[in-house]
Amino acid sequence: MNINQQVVLVTGASRGLGAQIARRFHEEGACVIINYYKNEAKAQQLVNDLGGDQVIALQADVRNAEEVKALCAQAKAHFGASITTIVNNALVDFSFNGDARPTLDDITWHAFQQQFEGSVQGALNTYQAVKDDMQQQQFGRIINIGTNLFQHPVVPYHDYNTSKAALLSMTRNMAYELGKYGIHANMVSGGLLYKTDASSATPDAVFDVIEQGTPLGKVTTPDDVAGAVLFFASPWSKGITGQNVIVDGGLVMQ
Template sequence: MNLNDQIVIITGSSRGLGKETAKAFAREGAKVVINYFHSEEKAHALQKEIGEKAIAIRADIRDSVQVNSMFQETKEHFGAPITTIVNNALVNFQFDPISKKDAETIKWDDYKSQLEGAILGALNTVQAGLEDMKKLEFGRVISVGTNLFQHPVVPYHDYTTSKAALLGFTRNMANELGQYGITANMVSGGLLKTTDASASTSKEVFKIIENSTPLRKVTDPQEVADAIVFFASPWARAVTGQNLVVDGGLVMN
């Protein structure tokens, strides 16, 4: 299915990487669902910027009832079901190397919060879209990971663990759903410059990353968004179960 025939939902897409991903899909002619939870004003501003190809819908991705309702509302609005899911939402987390919890202070509730945002959120979106994707014999699931679980420069214990689990989730879904024409992949960026989540990161940390990266730059959200679009495109039709690291070569597989 060509990009301009797809209906794409990007969770947590009112700002940061999610916003740039919505804009990238719209640029290629896809219809986009701007999912948000708190940032209503930003979501509707983005919808206005994109135009008639976009709709903004509030839903907590951790709540299956709200997610199912969002998928149904999208189907009614566009007259067709969602074909492409981008699991991007980041729940209650800041990349702050100074105030992060260490091995002595981190609690199970911290892990649970990130696992619910990453795994429960992705499970809800996949299950909400699965019936229609099977009928279409087409589906694209792209989850946002991180290069930190391969190269934990800063030990964000809860966040990194949840993203590592998300890769396991992705590969299991890829294995089971491939028979229906559904692919599942992950795009793992490095620390992005600059998003709300990375606002607490110091200039010194960004400089260290810049100097350690072959491209001698910190990856920006637009670059990661383009890689996400690739996985939904016809050029990636035979690719599934993969984790593409987009960080300027800091991590090499």
């Protein structure tokens, strides 16, 4: 299925990476659902900026299965078509500030739970909300957003990094179970992104070190990651599932 035939749900799409992913899908002619949790104003502003009747902003907490089901039903009614593609991007209550991060001495299990609920539970809820439609149409694309930090934890964000490692395992389990329905599940793992709301607390010196230490000599941008997401949604990736592509300028290679 070409991208301009798809109905795409991007979670956490009111800002940063999610907003750029939504923009790129819209540019390619897809119908796009901009999911937001709290920031209705930013989500609606993005809708206004993109324009047209192929984009809508809908509120839901991805950790709440009933809210996610309601969102998917609203989107189906609005577009007259079911969701074909999910980008699990939502980031719950987290800021990339290495100086302020909790260490193993003081981090709480609650912090881990928060990130697991946002990453793993959120991905489970979005899939389960659209599974019947995806299985019926024998097509689906699930694209989970990860991080290069769980493979190369230059900053040990214990809760965040661990949750994304779990999400990769979930991605591969999804791929194995759902392939028979024509549903592909993959992950795109970015490096530290320049510069989003989530990375605004990161000192400029950190970005300088990354720029100097990567083969491409640049810091990864939201648009770099968005391009890889679109690849996994496109027909070009029809033979790929269960994979994790790292988009970080070559800092981590595998």
